[in-house]
Amino acid sequence: MFESINKVKGDSVFVKTLSREGLITKKELNILRKKSKNDERFFSEVFFESSPHPKEKILEIFSKHYELPKVDLKKKKISPFVINLIPAEISQQHNVVIFKKIGEIIHVAMVSPENSQIVDFIEKKTGLKIVKFVTSPDDIRHALSKKNKISSSSDDLLRMIDLNIEGDHSRDLSPEKMADMVPVIKLVNSLIERAVTSNASDIHIQPMEKTVVVRYRIDGILNKIAEFPKNISQAMVARIKIMSDIKIDEHMAPQDGRFQHDVNGQKIAFRVSVIPTLNGPKVALRVLEMKEKMLTLRRLGLNKNDFKTIKNEISSPHGIILATGPTGAGKTTTLYTLLQMLNKDGVNICTVEDPIEYGIENINQMQIKPSAGLTFASGLKALLRQDPNILMIGEIRDSETAGISINSAMTGHLVLSTIHTNNAFLVPQRLIEMGMQQYLTGTVLNMMIGQRLVRKLCPHCKSKTRKPEALIESHQMFIDIESSIKKLKKVGLVNSNIKIDDLKLYKSRGCKKCSNTGYKGRMGIYEVLKVSEAMRRVIIMDGGEQAVKKQADKENVLRMADDGILKVINGTTTFEEIIRVTKE
Ligand SMILES: [Zn+2]
Structure with missing residues (x-):
């Protein structure tokens, strides 16, 4: 839907400001204008990326010109809920990141605040009021890479744990002991973090005859995201029981609990339910914070x-x-x-x-x-x-x-x-x-x-x-x-x-x-x-x-x-x- 947006904008007032401040010569201006036109990108983006001047100086002038505050995203702890309010591809493509939400207001960092289409899009998509900030492309990349890191690293983690458990002697350990093993702790944490960053409302850990299946409920639909050998299941369940402060050795009765977990600097609450099934304990985790958006x-x-x-x-x-x-x-x-x-x-x-x-x-x-x-x-x-x-x-x-x-x-x-x-x-x-x-x-x-x-x-x-x-x-x-x-x-x-x-x-x-x-x-x-x-x-x-x-x-x-x-x-x-x- 964004292909048709004409991103070529000279914005003569802006250019005047830049040359008055001595940030651009006539020759550079012509080159950048051409580049902006060819790449179909906003002039401010192109300027930012090619300018030899320090980021702080450019931001200072951007901030004055657009009459918007500037923000250093590298110093911000961004909630995964908030940054995920718009898809990562849109953020990347348009150099825009939502970094804060207060009630019905969101703070949006942009490299090109004149990009009114993206502002309209975010407003429609979230139904929230926007307060604009200027930032650098570098800051945007930093914020987005942090967001992406969680899911990709957890993939590696799952693979690693998979191999470890298959190959080594952990079969002989009790679930209680395994629950304290670093790979198990990391696995459970990454399952939780990944659920939050992918906007899941629930995590289901369901034992099958020979394996255990992990599913996320996203937009009301259950998606299978991982399958492990059965022996890891007991360790995972024990780990979750420890986190939610419920009895590890109770296997016959259903149990409820809750815990909080830190995801990207945000305390997220989870409600836990463990029920016995024929194949072993089934765990359902509800991500309580997800409702905030609703x-x-x-x-x-x-x-x-x-x-x-x-x-x-x-x-x-x-x-x-x-x-x-x-x-x-x-x-x-x-x-x-x-x-x-x-x-x-x-x-x-x-x-x-x-x-x-x-x-x-x-x-x-x-x-x-x-x-x-x-x-x-x-x-x-x-x-x-x-x-x-x-x-x-x-x-x-x-x-x-x-x-x-x-x-x-x-x-x-x-x-x-x-x-x-x-x-x-x-x-x-x-x-x-x-x-x-x-x-x-x-x-x-x-x-x-x-x-x-x-x-x-x-x-x-x-x-x-x-x-x-x-x-x-x-x-x-x-x-x-x-x-x-x-x-x-x-x-x-x-x-x-x-x-x-x-x-x-x-x-x-x-x-x-x-x-x-x-x-x-x-x-x-x-x-x-x-x-x-x-x-x-x-x-x-x-x-x-x-x-x-x-x-x-x-x-x-x-x-x-x-x-x-x-x-x-x-x-x-x-x-x-x-x-x-x-x-x-
Ligand atoms: Zn019906």
């Missing part, structure tokens, strides 16, 4: 009104935002998404969590450990001494944590947390039951987000139903579909002229791709309750669920079921799913 507000599947509300409310500098729902409703993902949006330079974000599900760059994350006296409450107290702007607390589950959270919000912090209630409207009542003052509760709450996860209809086997009216009628007794549709029309999420019989409702038969369930993937349904001034007064006077619901109805706030029905009407899920998750 944490955008759009991915949560909010309707456009909720999307706007959250986007507005999140910019408030203080107060409390709570996600609520039962375990497994996706609260944590919502919270991390909000954190990612708030994660900017100059903002100090601290968290206390249990467990830390994703490591996020630039955020100070603390794991609670009640056995060592580190609870949500004590962790929170410690964090407050770190001068944070934003605090995230894994869960408010006792009055001490609730109290400190409210005090922090009162003293100018934005606090994000989860709380266990059935719906968003119950949150004030729950806090008051925990012993919080009604007045304070009403004053500090900014927004409550209630949610559930529903299964999505399988896109491969879903089809329109012929009689939407009949389908609605048969479910109306379990869930008030008609009044939800009325409400959705009122808030502009459903076209007010649409008739029930015009609705497009879907059913699915089930197929191979969805294992005959008719469903594939899951999405959230939400109720987003922004605390308006009127709502504040209601909470201060009477924080009970009924009073809050009454006021919310006045403000046309959608309930979870309304949002769910909107998603049925959109053809994404079914009435059965909405009934299942809202009636539990």
Whole structure:
């Protein structure tokens, strides 16, 4: 797609700057112009590569001319996630490297900042905002060679270990002893590092009858990447068990654990599951950090009104935002998404969590450990001494944590947390039951987000139903579909002229791709309750669920079921799913 780009750009202003600074003579200029035209490359690239002047001097002038900061990539630790946001070939071809990601912003080092096509490409490909830096071709090569080195060296490593194990006497060693052997440690490390650099989400180590197969899941598909003789399998599994701090000598029961591993200077978290099979232990590793990329507000599947509300409310500098729902409703993902949006330079974000599900760059994350006296409450107290702007607390589950959270919000912090209630409207009542003052509760709450996860209809086997009216009628007794549709029309999420019989409702038969369930993937349904001034007064006077619901109805706030029905009407899920998750 890039062949057609015309890279021949004289850029006369730039050339003037260069000759004014004495970096180029007229003769050199003519030669370089010709070269740039022949090679179809940007003038700045050609100039950089052929200029006898020191790199620092050229960068200085580039930086001034383009009014962009310069960056020395050789001094940067670049996360493999970040550099891999665009393919290596594109980076190489266009002399461009993504070297940092903060929230929804990426820092991009370029030799030719005037290459607007590549900027557009990166913006489209990543969906992130770009901040440009100038750098030298040498820096780009350095950054890319580091990236490539990992995969090629691990290939050699695999071959080397293969031979070693085949040839020598390591057969006689116990798996525990083998787990400490340098080649085994190197092998496991390289498998892990390679998985991360190739953007795998999971690593599977599966014992077969005579061999052990390693597979990576990349973009949802499992790819076989290596096969070893069986005897190395035990050593690998023992090694992984040691890393994740689980029992080496337990062979009968499934075990879970987690560990962190340093990949290119980045701490990456892995979740480990070991299960016994007929052929020996099977190991599955989940790369937890991979999800970070997916944490955008759009991915949560909010309707456009909720999307706007959250986007507005999140910019408030203080107060409390709570996600609520039962375990497994996706609260944590919502919270991390909000954190990612708030994660900017100059903002100090601290968290206390249990467990830390994703490591996020630039955020100070603390794991609670009640056995060592580190609870949500004590962790929170410690964090407050770190001068944070934003605090995230894994869960408010006792009055001490609730109290400190409210005090922090009162003293100018934005606090994000989860709380266990059935719906968003119950949150004030729950806090008051925990012993919080009604007045304070009403004053500090900014927004409550209630949610559930529903299964999505399988896109491969879903089809329109012929009689939407009949389908609605048969479910109306379990869930008030008609009044939800009325409400959705009122808030502009459903076209007010649409008739029930015009609705497009879907059913699915089930197929191979969805294992005959008719469903594939899951999405959230939400109720987003922004605390308006009127709502504040209601909470201060009477924080009970009924009073809050009454006021919310006045403000046309959608309930979870309304949002769910909107998603049925959109053809994404079914009435059965909405009934299942809202009636539990
Ligand atoms: Zn299907």
